[in-house]
Amino acid sequence: MTDAPTDDNPTDSPPATHRPLVVLDKVNKHFGDLHVLKDIDLTIGEGEVVVVIGPSGSGKSTLCRTINRLETFETGTIEIDGVALPDEGKELARLRADVGMVFQSFNLFAHKTIRENLTLGPIKVRGLGVDKANERATQLLERVGITEQADKYPAQLSGGQQQRVAIARALAMDPKVMLFDEPTSALDPEMINEVLDVMTGLAKDGMTMVVVTHEMGFARRAANRVVFMSGGQIVEESTPQEFFTNPRSDRAKDFLSKILTH
Amino acid sequence: MDAITQNLDLFWNGFLRSLTICLWGGVGSLVLGTFIATCRVAPVAPLRTFGTAWVTVIRNCPLSVLLFMFAFGLPEIGINAEYYYFGLAALIIYTSAFVCEGLRAGINSVSAGQAEAARAIGLTFTQTLTQIVLPQAFRTSIPPVGSVIIAMFKNSAVVGAFGVGLDLYSVGESLTSAQGFAALPVLTGVAIGYLMITLPAGVGLGVLERKVAIAR
Numbered sequence: 001m002t003d004a005p006t007d008d009n010p011t012d013s014p015p016a017t018h019r020p021l022v023v024l025d026k027v028n029k030h031f032g033d034l035h036v037l038k039d040i041d042l043t044i045g046e047g048e049v050v051v052v053i054g055p056s057g058s059g060k061s062t063l064c065r066t067i068n069r070l071e072t073f074e075t076g077t078i079e080i081d082g083v084a085l086p087d088e089g090k091e092l093a094r095l096r097a098d099v100g101m102v103f104q105s106f107n108l109f110a111h112k113t114i115r116e117n118l119t120l121g122p123i124k125v126r127g128l129g130v131d132k133a134n135e136r137a138t139q140l141l142e143r144v145g146i147t148e149q150a151d152k153y154p155a156q157l158s159g160g161q162q163q164r165v166a167i168a169r170a171l172a173m174d175p176k177v178m179l180f181d182e183p184t185s186a187l188d189p190e191m192i193n194e195v196l197d198v199m200t201g202l203a204k205d206g207m208t209m210v211v212v213t214h215e216m217g218f219a220r221r222a223a224n225r226v227v228f229m230s231g232g233q234i235v236e237e238s239t240p241q242e243f244f245t246n247p248r249s250d251r252a253k254d255f256l257s258k259i260l261t262h
Numbered sequence: 263m264d265a266i267t268q269n270l271d272l273f274w275n276g277f278l279r280s281l282t283i284c285l286w287g288g289v290g291s292l293v294l295g296t297f298i299a300t301c302r303v304a305p306v307a308p309l310r311t312f313g314t315a316w317v318t319v320i321r322n323c324p325l326s327v328l329l330f331m332f333a334f335g336l337p338e339i340g341i342n343a344e345y346y347y348f349g350l351a352a353l354i355i356y357t358s359a360f361v362c363e364g365l366r367a368g369i370n371s372v373s374a375g376q377a378e379a380a381r382a383i384g385l386t387f388t389q390t391l392t393q394i395v396l397p398q399a400f401r402t403s404i405p406p407v408g409s410v411i412i413a414m415f416k417n418s419a420v421v422g423a424f425g426v427g428l429d430l431y432s433v434g435e436s437l438t439s440a441q442g443f444a445a446l447p448v449l450t451g452v453a454i455g456y457l458m459i460t461l462p463a464g465v466g467l468g469v470l471e472r473k474v475a476i477a478r
Binding site: 068070088089090093094095096097098099100101103105107108109110111120121124125166169170173 | 305373375376378379380381382383384385386387389393394397398401
């Protein structure tokens with residue numbers, strides 16, 4: 001088994017010790033006339049943390065959302081743990097249960113308590129008993145540092161707390177891989193770290209993660225691999241060390257010069 | 263006032279009959295309206311077409327025409343029932359189109375992110391709708407759908423005029439035309455009867471709205 005990146009991306013990505021978990025092959029997507037994803041090839045190994053960065057409009061969020069088919073795509077294939085993404089329906093729902101997703105705007109269920117947010121999926125999708133689901137919810141809330149808010153509603157929590165709950169909600173499904181779509185972009189600055197700390201902890205525990213973010217500190221600290229996107233293409237992928245100190249493409253150099261100067 | 267006091271039991275029975283029509287009409291049009299609204303937002307194109315066609319046709323037909331079709335048209339093609347059931351069915355179908363649109367306003371007010379998050383944890387379309395979207399949509403739909411339901415309570419008088427018999431409107435009609443009581447007091451009595459249904463309904467809706475309000 002190999003997860004070597006495709007030939008047109010000669011990179012120094014981590015050695016092929018990971019079992020491939022998410023495999024994108026020649027994925028193309030248009031929004032009307034706009035070609036947002038151009039022949040995307042990307043393989044994410046089990047336990048790997050891949051950070052996707054790039055200028056806004058580069059297609060990185062779309063890429064993230066395509067992996068669990070919240071966005072459809074026209075050509076190419078996406079496999080998760082060896083299974084190609086099916087069309088919308090029960091099969092896809094089952095596959096999505098294995099892919100955790102954390103959104104920029106948290107999207108906690110507004111009419112349900114924090115605890116119910118965590119137990120809904122396990123009960124309705126996994127068929128877990130209420131007691132088991134509650135027990136697990138308590139553990140997960142502890143893990144993300146939200147202990148006394150279980151019976152509150154999302155709107156009663158701060159942004160940082162809501163996002164940590166959203167991470168716990170995704171974890172409650174025991175996902176094989178977690179997708180983070182700019183998880184800290186909607187947060188006040190003082191709340192960013194509490195969320196990144198939880199994510200760093202997850203990465204350390206071996207969770208497979210795809211993280212779209214502008215947090216370069218997190219990329220350096222937690223990523224195995226940085227994927228740089230621009231204009232709907234993967235322009236460069238390498239280790240964080242390599243990417244931040246020695247970017248090869250002009251577009252990456254230009255991007256880094258803009259974000260790292262202040 | 264004699265017209266009312268002398269016929270109090272007639273009025274009371276008419277009130278009960280009208281109340282029954284209102285309750286069944288309310289339940290029926292809410293259920294049917296929810297179903298049609300579900301069709302209109304379903305990921306299946308034929309269902310959406312059906313929902314849109316339903317609303318377009320039903321909403322743009324006068325209630326009286328629908329009632330005529332049910333009461334006089336259906337027996338022509340061999341479907342027979344009491345006027346009461348024909349009237350109720352027409353009222354429910356007519357109201358369902360408006361309930362559907364009120365609900366759809368509520369559904370559209372639920373942010374797309376709520377449904378995305380639901381799908382992302384593996385809920386199916388039906389589960390997403392029943393667990394996440396509709397419960398939130400109902401809350402925002404209470405004022406518009408409530409107005410539709412109150413309008414339906416009043417429309418039950420039109421159903422009465424089509425010969426359901428024994429409802430409030432029919433009581434008024436028979437007292438004035440058949441028994442020769444003065445119109446003004448009798449119709450005042452009828453109006454009071456309808457207000458006894460619609461006013462508490464309005465208060466109830468206000469209470470319901472406050473009770474299920476959620477911070478967002």
